[in-house]
Amino acid sequence: MEILKTTGIALSSRVSGEADVVCNIYTRDFGKRKFIFKGLKKSKKRSMAATEPGAVSTLLYYHRDQRDSFIVNDVTVEKYYTSITGDLKKITNLYFMLESVDKTCGYDISDSSIFNLLLAGIEVLSRTDYPAHLTTFLVLHLLGKHGVLSDTDICKICGKGHFPSFTIDVADLRPVCGSCLGENPAGPWQGSALLPGSMKDYIRKCLSEKFGNIDCASYDEKYILDLLFAISLFMENYYHMELKSKSFVFSDRIT
Numbered sequence: 654m655e656i657l658k659t660t661g662i663a664l665s666s667r668v669s670g671e672a673d674v675v676c677n678i679y680t681r682d683f684g685k686r687k688f689i690f691k692g693l694k695k696s697k698k699r700s701m702a703a704t705e706p707g708a709v710s711t712l713l714y715y716h717r718d719q720r721d722s723f724i725v726n727d728v729t730v731e732k733y734y735t736s737i738t739g740d741l742k743k744i745t746n747l748y749f750m751l752e753s754v755d756k757t758c759g760y761d762i763s764d765s766s767i768f769n770l771l772l773a774g775i776e777v778l779s780r781t782d783y784p785a786h787l788t789t790f791l792v793l794h795l796l797g798k799h800g801v802l803s804d805t806d807i808c809k810i811c812g813k814g815h816f817p818s819f820t821i822d823v824a825d826l827r828p829v830c831g832s833c834l835g836e837n838p839a840g841p842w843q844g845s846a847l848l849p850g851s852m853k854d855y856i857r858k859c860l861s862e863k864f865g866n867i868d869c870a871s872y873d874e875k876y877i878l879d880l881l882f883a884i885s886l887f888m889e890n891y892y893h894m895e896l897k898s899k900s901f902v903f904s905d906r907i908t
Contacts (some may be wrong), residue, residue, distance in 0.1 A: 664755040666704040676704045684762040687722040703728045734779040746784040748898040783869040792858045820845040821883035846879035
């Protein structure tokens with residue numbers, strides 16, 4: 654057994670037994686790992702802040718090979734964004750970001766680029782006026798890093814790249830243009846929202862530009878949420894899981 658040190662972002666947590674807290678944390682050095690904070694729930698000296706979603710902490714923990722969880726020896730909270738927790742839209746988008754990472758990443762698969770993406774995403778979320786735009790940006794990049802992002806630039810049926818409207822086939826996240834949708838109304842995309850061509854432009858900019866360089870005011874939040882909803886359905890289908898935070902981000906779409 655050895656004691657290791659790393660920096661990580663809390664993804665999700667739950668109480669175990671009477672006082673222990675089990676927390677999934679995405680670490681800079683080792684990817685997602687499960688940590689146990691012994692007696693934290695009842696401790697009067699130690700704060701629960703390190704296990705709060707989105708908290709960035711430095712951890713000292715006991716490491717043993719072949720273990721699926723690790724006991725935290727000491728923790729220091731480096732960043733905790735109160736500007737997010739005081740804003741309902743931002744907190745629901747934060748939970749969606751964290752859950753997207755938590756449920757699409759396996760344990761002990763090191764990828765510092767995902768850590769950096771999430772860390773930067775939380776930082777920008779704390780100050781942006783466009784949380785849904787940012788979440789869409791982050792999730793598109795996350796899927797790209799996982800290697801499951803399809804060609805979003807051309808219609809999957811006719812192969813054309815210029816179209817004024819389209820929908821998303823949630824089976825593979827590929828666009829179906831308005832013309833092909835009219836000719837094939839009963840396809841697997843039935844019921845999907847019809848998106849304006851500007852959303853195709855937004856996807857392109859997300860994948861080619863920094864978020865700060867995108868004029869988010871030019872892209873209607875309604876359509877951004879429609880796009881993000883389609884992406885969430887794709888992730889649930891592809892990874893065979895449920896995004897529980899989806900019900901908060903899209904409360905007007907889910908009954």
